[in-house]
Amino acid sequence: MAAVDMNLAAVPIPESTAAHEVRPMRIVLFCHPGFRASQSMPRFARMLQASYQDRGHDVQIWTPQPKVFNWVRGGRFAKWGGYVDEYLLFPRWVRKALKNVSSDTLFVFCDQALGPWVPLVKNRPHVVHVHDLLALRSALGDVTENPTSITGRIFQRYIRRGYRRARHFISISRNTRTDLHRFGGISPATSEVVYNGLNFPYAPLKETESRPILEAVGMPVPESGMLLHVGGGQWYKNLEGVIELYAQYAAQVPAPLQLWCISPPPNESVRSAILRVPEAGKVVFFSNLDSHTLQAVYSTARAFLFPSLAEGFGWPIIEALACGCPVLTTDAPPMNEVGGDAADYLPLLQGNDAMHTWAANGARQLMTILARSPDDRAQRAARGVAWSAGFSVGKAIDAYLAVYRSVLDRGANA
DSSP, X not given: OOOOOXXXXXXXXXXXXXXXXOOOOEEEEEOOOTXXXXXXXHHHHHHHHHHHHHTTOEEEEEOOOOHHHHHTTTSTTHHHHHHHIIIIIHHHHHHHHHTTSOTTEEEEESSGGGGGGGGGGTTSOEEEEEOOOHHHHHHTTOOTTSOOXXXXXXXXXXXXXXXXXXXXXXXXXXXXXHHHHHHSOOOOSEEEEOOOOOSSOOOOOOHHHHHXXXXXXXXXXXXXXXXXXXXXXXXXXXXXXXXXXXXHHHTTSSSOOEEEEESSOOOHHHHHHHHTSOTTOOEEEEOOOOHHHHHHHHHHOSEEEEOOSOOSSOHHHHHHHHTTOOEEEESSTTHHHHHGXXXXXXXXXXXXXXXXXXXXXXXXXXXXXXTOOHHHHHHHHHHHHHHHTTOOHHHHHHHHHHHHHHHHHHOTTO
């Protein structure tokens, strides 16, 4: 695959911003509530707040409080209690709070899923961070692998109706921006791309460092090493495809490496796929690893399998490359945006009827990767580490702030 022309600083960064010149901004971050099961967006908001404050900006986080949710905590109506807090009580609080906020304040939505709150500040300077449109695409019937209930379809349209009122967007990949324009129905004044920065200092660990770390947490590595997959078990991670690919590989070598899956326990379709793995092969599942342990896993793995059907960004690709691990992923955006010329690529799996052929092709590519000479592996590992250096939190933060400053300079309604 030809290298993807990726300019991480897709947003021009003024020299003054890159140098952290203090032109203080007042920033309000709208964030998902802490009582939701997923904590990735609250962590993202806290990271933004800390980074911006370090650069001399005045930053607040506005998020719903668990009032009704706490009344019905643990019951079957807890989710609906949370919705009351998010979509009825919180907007009332925001309207009152806005009366005491200066006109030069910038309102930042940490996720496009917060769209229902956008109309509250549509006439004030604002920016919406966009992570992925997979839920909306599924609700619109564009993703046949992930059918959506009628309530889910209504909810996604409700979210979209809100962020359609926004004027300024930052997407985490060119692919996400394309989906935003195609499915979001927006009319932006600005729509920029800023790639994510690594949220942990991933780097290669020597085998003498990584193996003791893993043994200490009950994850002894076979002497010959192992293969690796990291994912959350969602449909688009294509874990069943990973297992089918591994089964094809294990059937063609006398002593196949183990496959380690850092993932939730397998569902029924994945368990069925595991039954087709030859007896010589072995699939092991682990979960809830901290970043330091995950760094050791990446550093030890002989190859990383990440043939996703879709992604918003694809964090594990750049994490693995940063640790010098060979990556085999999907030749489609955003995976090939993130992997560039440092990764190896498989065609996108399209339809279950093509699974056998696709997996056989993937097994051949995997065996080619494993057969590379030590010098070739070292060169490719160095290329991956160098490529990953472009995905730093500092660069991402500088680019965010450059967008924020340009929005403030444009003024409200611009």
